[in-house]
Amino acid sequence: MIHDGRTHNGIPSPTAPGGREFIQRLELEVNEHRAVHHPYLEALSKGRLPDPAGALRDYAHQYFAYSTNFQRYLTATISQLDTPEHRRVLLANLLEEAHGVSPDEAELMRKHGIELEWVENVPHPVLYQRYLKALGMDEAWLRAHPFCDEAVQWSQLFLLCCGSLGAAVAVGAMGIGTELVVRQLYTPVLEAIQTYLDVSSRDRVFFDLHQKIDDEHGEVLLRIAEELAEDPAQRSLLRTGALMALNLRAAFYDSMLWRARAMPQAHRPRTETLPGGKVPGGSAGFVDPTCNPDSLEPRPEQLEPGELIHRQVGHGSAAEAFSRSRGHPVHEVALPSRTMSFSIGKLAPGQETSNHRHAYESLIYILQGSGWSVIEGRRVEWNRGDALYVPPWNWHQHFAGNENTVYLTGTNLPLLNQLGQSVVRQEQPQGNH
The missing domain is CATH 1.20.910.10 (Heme oxygenase-like)
Structure with a gap:
């Protein structure tokens, strides 16, 4: 017994x-x-x-x-x-x-x-x-x-x-x-x-x-x-x-x-350029067949219905380790995207994130609240409906005003991983208020 x-x-x-x-x-x-x-x-x-x-x-x-x-x-x-x-x-x-x-x-x-x-x-x-x-x-x-x-x-x-x-x-x-x-x-x-x-x-x-x-x-x-x-x-x-x-x-x-x-060294592929020396970015490449000719012959990927949706993202428990490292709730969007990631961050009134940087780009859309961010020493104020861009390897920290703040963050981290990018690092020295 x-x-x-x-x-x-x-x-x-x-x-x-x-x-x-x-x-x-x-x-x-x-x-x-x-x-x-x-x-x-x-x-x-x-x-x-x-x-x-x-x-x-x-x-x-x-x-x-x-x-x-x-x-x-x-x-x-x-x-x-x-x-x-x-x-x-x-x-x-x-x-x-x-x-x-x-x-x-x-x-x-x-x-x-x-x-x-x-x-x-x-x-x-x-x-x-x-x-x-x-x-x-x-x-x-x-x-x-x-x-x-x-x-x-x-x-x-x-x-x-x-x-x-x-x-x-x-x-x-x-x-x-x-x-x-x-x-x-x-x-x-x-x-x-x-x-x-x-x-x-x-x-x-x-x-x-x-x-x-x-x-x-x-x-x-x-x-x-x-x-x-x-x-x-x-x-x-x-x-x-x-x-x-x-x-x-x-x-x-x-x-x-x-x-x-014993494996050979992995190298990140060089960035392709469009005619005229332009670097693909934003949505322009979506309609330019010279960027990816194969896109004219799409092949649908077959996924189960349950793999196409993550229900009630902001209502589950925050991703524990991710939230702890930033000092506030962060909810991961768990969908099988190979090139982009999304998460929902939340700040209480007067709360701030950690000061950190990373090797990937971030686009942040403010869903609720107001406040400001300090990006490489530059203060940027924002309100609901605004969008922020955080360049790679820029120190940044976000501060909520006097109300609850909710924001959506999109990154290209999965794409960098897929291309062999190995420098994905976050550090947290003292804040740069």
Whole structure:
């Protein structure tokens, strides 16, 4: 029976601290493991690779060799457990992996900017395949591009850990060495995806879901591990399983880092010019066939109706990390555009944004309120109905007047990412009021 270390009358169990203390020490060891702080993860998140987007595509492909078998790992772990209650709770995890996130978690998902319709009744493997398809990796592409040896070996050996070496090794591998650290592992990957790939929030939701929502899975396995650790004979086996899982992952990351560093340097294409030396801009290029002759033969992209609309953008919870970095609510428009992005920002009366700059252009339309902006030291006052332009790499900060302010921001960040632009940086020194 899974318990919290207390008896039925609330008195601490005299035997619980031994197992719990051992697992707590093991957690500390695991959190310092090289796999959790691997240089590959840092290189991805910081873009310190010849081709950050290419490296992320390679990661997406090779990681699929491991992630596509996750239900097998859970099933194998369940088969090793002797206690019916342990099997029951892990079976619930398996059902979630097979059938998507429970509607009971809808409020938590909305808090993190995840729409229920993106994930409800969608198996986790299908969520990952959605991400692959957004990168152009459909079933035909995957058949034509086999996995690397290291990815296949990782999957096969991890399955061995979960299904052939006993309950303690399986729980150590699946729980302590995997689910417990999943948030730390996915955080740099998600940061890199957001920075260097043109992928919508819906298409990348597999990573958001595991990075922000799946802590409960780790907690269940952690409690099972604590109960197994009450038997001192099981403790070394739990540690063995955890370290086997982490060492296998580290070996995979070693291979991926080598592959990423061996890629050719990505270069941003030169800006095309129109006849007469003009640079395309605004809406002029839309009607000039010399800019893009192929546009005279349009090919419609087929999307599902649900992919064409993001309902009630300003009424959901603000994108947590994005809002925190700017000090005010910012709602991302989550639609599959490859060249532009939109967000809705809100300022309370007298509130101000952080002072920041970035390598992409911004167009800002004031939907409500009044105030002013300071752009590279120049004060620009605005009211409802006005539009602002923020040039690339200009320090800027926005200030609301004495009423609530709402504004729409459009950027060309996705386009720059698609063209290989890797310098997308924001800094926040003291304000330039």
